[in-house]
Amino acid sequence: MKTYLKIVTAGLLLAPWTFANAIQVGEDFTLSINAGIYSNYWSRGASQTKGDPAVQGSATLAHSSGAYLGIWTSNVDFGHESKTRQEIDYYAGYFWQATDDISLDVAYYEYEYPRESSLNYSEYYTKLTAYGFNVGGYYSDDLYGNQSYLYSFVGYGTKLPYDVNLDLTYGNVDYKDDYFFSKNGGSRDNYDLWFTKLSKEMLGLNWSVAYGDSNLSKAECLSFNGWKDICSSTVIFGVDKTF
Helix, strand or coil, rough: CCCCCCCCCCCHHCHHHHCCCCCCCCEEEEEEEEEEECCCCEEEECEECCCEEEEEEEEEEEEEEEEEEEEEEECCCCCCCCCCCCCEEEEEEEEEECCCEEEEEEEEEECCCCCCCHHCCEEEEEEEECCCCEEEEEEEEEECCCCCCCCCCEEEEEEEHHHEEEEEEEEEECCCCCEEEECCCCCCEEEEEEEEEEEEEEEEEEEEEEEEECCCCHHHHHHHCCCCCCCCEEEEEEEEECC
């Protein structure tokens, strides 16, 4: 049975304390609002819009203790007569800043797809960052109703000359059961992906270009979600603004 690769793009969910211009709400709270346009909604190895552009936005309320909650949304297009055209993510978490260079972020996510509730699921998230390097993962035990799933990743972020930000990510997506079938009849339950992003703030906006790819073949992509070309390597352009 064909299924949808319906996983949120982790790189687009930014913790509120990373926003220098967050709005102060009372003595202990800050509110961060972000809106952006991207040439593709690419998530963990595949497009969620069949390669088409996406408009995305989020609002995050953070407490001075490190606790936060928020909402994120994007348009989606899974095809195959799917009724949903939107993804809505609700999240709550806690960010612990041990030192200027070491931090820990933990959160819980609920993903909803209006008019297609069978796609709804939840995830647990953890990310440890130290001196620019990071390691973490997203775990779900109710994907497609009862499927368990782990997306683990390692990455590195740094600032290049001319205030250009570089972010590198290598990840592995691992399901409990085999979902990916090759032309020769072979099958597997996991695949690797990699993601590189350059970004820079200019004219009050954050401009970015990213490259994403995975080791899924066209046949494996087709067997999983019914489209053979949405798992291919892609370049993603974006521009966003934080208020």
